[in-house]
Amino acid sequence: GPGSVWLNELIWREFYRHLMTWYPALCKHQPFIRWTKRVAWQENPHYFQAWQKGETGYPIVDAAMRQLNATGWMHNRLRMITASFLVKDLLIDWRLGERYFMSQLIDGDLAANNGGWQWAASTGTDAAPYFRIFNPTTQGERFDRDGEFIRQWLPALRDIPGKAIHEPWRWAEKAGVVLDYPRPIVEHKQARIATLSAYEAARKGA
Numbered sequence: 001g002p003g004s005v006w007l008n009e010l011i012w013r014e015f016y017r018h019l020m021t022w023y024p025a026l027c028k029h030q031p032f033i034r035w036t037k038r039v040a041w042q043e044n045p046h047y048f049q050a051w052q053k054g055e056t057g058y059p060i061v062d063a064a065m066r067q068l069n070a071t072g073w074m075h076n077r078l079r080m081i082t083a084s085f086l087v088k089d090l091l092i093d094w095r096l097g098e099r100y101f102m103s104q105l106i107d108g109d110l111a112a113n114n115g116g117w118q119w120a121a122s123t124g125t126d127a128a129p130y131f132r133i134f135n136p137t138t139q140g141e142r143f144d145r146d147g148e149f150i151r152q153w154l155p156a157l158r159d160i161p162g163k164a165i166h167e168p169w170r171w172a173e174k175a176g177v178v179l180d181y182p183r184p185i186v187e188h189k190q191a192r193i194a195t196l197s198a199y200e201a202a203r204k205g206a
Contacts, residue, residue, distance in 0.1 A: 009076070009112075016115030019125060026114060029095050031123035036130075038202035041093040050185050051086050052100060054153075057184035059166060060140030061085045063153035070153075072106035077143055083120035084134040089191040091198060094121035122199070130199040133192050140166045156181040 020026045031037055050056050054065035064078035074082075079101070086097045098117040102108045118124025122132070144150055147165035151158045156179060157165050164171040172179045 012115065013109055013112040016111035019115070020111050026118075027110070029098075031121075032118060032125045033123050033127065035203050035205070036121070036123040036199075038205050040198050040201070042091040044090065044092065047090045047185060048086075048092055048096060050182075051082070051090060051092070051097075055182050055185075056085065057169070057182040058085065058136040058140070059147075059150045059154060059157060059168065060144055061136050063144075063150045066153045068101075068104050072104055079116060080120060081134055081136060081139045081143075083117055085136050087121045088133045088195045089136065089186055089188060091191070091195050094118065094123065130203075131196060133195060135188055137166050137188065154181065 019032070023032065026032060051061070051065065052069075054062035054069065056062055056065075060078075061082055064074050064082050067078070068074045068082075083094070083097055083101075086092050087094045094117045098113055101113055101117070102110070105113070115124060119127045122128055122130035140147075140150065141163065145163070147157075147160075147163065150165055157168055160168055160171050168179055168181060169183045171177075
């Protein structure tokens, strides 16, 4: 139930605080897994701004970021999806995302936020393996199947029928419609290959 979920999140927070006590470098923007320091992050202000504003062309990512910007909160699953997208689709340094979340979240906590971002970026303790890369489209299909959440935060997509909302560019092409919504700023399959290459290069240099 909701109580157990809340308790579980508190346990994670305390775990990450414990880590910071024993590994103070975590408070100084250092990764727990040392070889990940060598990941060659992309410096792309355009991509970072698109992510911040919720204009990436991936509906679940954009709806989540717009909710964050408007309310200062979003569900933990959405935090995972948006963090994964920034790091593993855009190959942008997780620390930029970590700072942005702290600037927006009303429930922002240094340890929990750092731990969450290091998990998503595969740089922390018990982190997701670096080759685990969320597909933002399938994440939307799985966790917002009918697109209710997306329609709430992306008015430009409200009239797209059913599950087509998860890939609006495909629907628009078939329907001959021009949407007031961007096409994806990156192609997920290509981005995944680039990210795996960057992590593998960093790991081999360990």
